[in-house]
Amino acid sequence: MTLHSDMDEPVVAVVGLGNPGPQYEHTRHNAGFMVVDRLAAGFGIAMQERKFRASWGTGFVEGRKVLLAKPLTYMNLSGAAVGEILKYFGFSAARVLVVHDDLDLPCGRVRLVRKGGAGGHKGIASIMAHLNTRDFPRLKLGIGRPLHGEPVESYVLQPPYAEDARTFEDMILLGEEVVRAVLAAGLSSSMNDYNRKASDE
Secondary structure (H helix, E strand, C coil), X not given: CCCCCCCCCCCXXXXXXXXXXXXXXXXXHHHHHHHHHHHHHHHXXXXXXXXXXXXXXXXXXXXXXXXXXXXXXXXXHHHHHHHHHHHHHCCCHHHEEEEEEECCCCCCCEEEECCCCCCCCHHXXXXXXXXXXXXXXXXXXXXXXXXXXXXXXXXXCCCCCHHHHHHHHHHHHHHHHHHHHHXXXXXXXXXXXXXXXXXXX
């Protein structure tokens, strides 16, 4: 595969959003963490928890050094950790792909976007506030909205419904695939491929 077939600045960091602690490990809100965990395992990147308020590590992907990170500040303060990392490494926001859950996509759907608003996602809002920009790419992982009257605040902190468990798991695998594509082929190419696939379903 040709590296960065588009004209975008290549993504050099992937940040998955979630909450630290075993009580949150399998919840909808931790979809971003799950994708980064799979990437770290797949690329053999050792994660550490020092210097930043995050679990992070670097390794070589497609011949390039890439950073993976999971903020450990809890979701609503994700921007504090992301800001620390970007300042230390000197990355621009446009080179950081943020992976997060999204209520407005059906469970199992994924969508790559180049920039945008927070859409009510407090982790994304925190990153926007700390970086003072909304111009950073995101991979949105659909979790759908509550079906049984649960408040959104508790819904996102629960595991998927039993009937959605397999779909959710498959989405995490797809999320890993999409990130690998972004790192290998670039954002524009991957948006064309994966967003079109989703619209064709």
